[in-house]
Amino acid sequence: MKKIFTIAAIITASIAFAQDDTSTTNFKAGNVLSANLTASSPGQIGLSYEREGSSFFFKSQKKKSTVLNVSYGAMNYEVNNFDVDGTGFVIEYGTRNYYGKQGKEFKGFYTANYLSYGSIDFNETILGTEFDGTYSYFSFFSPEIGYKFKFGNFVVDPFIGAQWKIEIAGKGDIDNKNTDEWAFRGGIKLGYNF
Secondary structure (H helix, E strand, O other), X not given: OHHHXXXXXXXXXXXXXXXXXXXXXXXXOOEEEEEEEEEOOOEEEEEEXXXXXXXXXXXXXXXXXXXXXXXEEEEEEEEOOXXXXXXXXXXXXXXXXXXXXXXXXXXXXXXXXXXEEEEEEEEEEEOOEEEEEEXXXXXXXXXXEEEEEEEOOEEEEEEEEEEEEEEEEEEEOOOXXXXXXXXXXXXXXXXXXX
């Protein structure tokens, strides 16, 4: 019984000391779940989760947040006067830095950068010939600027940016010489703050 009280006391003390001092912080952190629409190469539609005021691993006293995007990706591949459409997935993980005087809210002007991985599969028959392959890339440089508006708990988040892709050797009929390493990014997120 003594061990149970000791363990309970240690857990209670740990939780008490782990809490933020709300008298010294001006930030109202929360979570935002959004629908994500991004025009790029590949284009993306999916879900975005933003954890305001902390990363997935630690809390931050600055106006920083962590973002995870999981999306369906679509891309058009052009070679030798024909086009092939492919689909796949894109996963992005990054951080945002908010600027200006937003009071207790994570809103307003921000900059962001993402680590990204995407894989797009192509499988189409053109003039009786099967076209089959996979385009994959990794990116650690995807700078973005945006402005997050909050209307109560609803969030509107337009953004623009660019992405430099490190292309993984194409598989099948895909040759990376026919794709660009640089891609424009622009889009909007519509979400709910909880």
